[in-house]
Amino acid sequence: MSELLTHPKVMKKLQNEVREIVGNKADVTEDDLVGMHYLRAVIKETLRLHPPVPLLLPRMATQDVNVNGYSVKANTQVLVNAWQIGRDPKSYSKPEKYEPERFLNSEIxxxxxxxxxxxxxxxxxxxxxxxxxxxxxxxxxxxIVHNFTWSLPGDEKLEDLDMTESTYWCSRT
Ligand code: HEM
Incomplete structure (x- = not known):
């Protein structure tokens, strides 16, 4: 919702898709989801930039191993940085940009x-x-987007909205 709020065109496009498919029905059902390609692209783009488990779950090498030229000793804890992988410019053009369209005609x-x-x-x-x-x-x-349009209250401007991510602990120190 933070990304949609700061990207009103994406919010509108998503809302149009959902409203066109669901129509006047009160609830969205699983059958409706089949045709919602933009919804899926929005969620993929959000998971790319904001993976909820950014370092996945820790692994430990059970023996000495060589992975793509990196030598990992037995008993070393290994963390996979899914957050950084999602922002790799070798895989994505303008990786910092929130752009669900990149997944519309993509096999990824x-x-x-x-x-x-x-x-x-x-x-x-x-x-x-x-x-x-x-x-x-x-x-x-x-x-949510079927039933509501989200916008900032009063005359607050998008530029003034700070949605920088941090953990609760970080924001307290
Ligand atoms: C958007 C929702 C979810 C996200 C982003 C997510 C993400 C993850 C990630 C990153 C891992 C670690 C994978 C790895 O290290 O390779 C994981 C493991 C796991 N997830 Fe999810 N998960 C989600 C929803 C769920 C749900 C709904 C369930 C169960 C109903 C579930 C059950 C599990 C279990 C049991 C594991 C451990 C698997 C293992 O260690 O063998 N997750 N999840």
Missing amino acids: DFKGTEFELIPFGAGRRGCPGIPFGMVVTEIALAS
């Missing part, structure tokens, strides 16, 4: 087979909850 998915986008991790310990997590997120977001 988040199931763990394309390593440019791994908000759910990859491999045999990747997230088993992808289908459930996605349906819940899609229904929730589609329902």
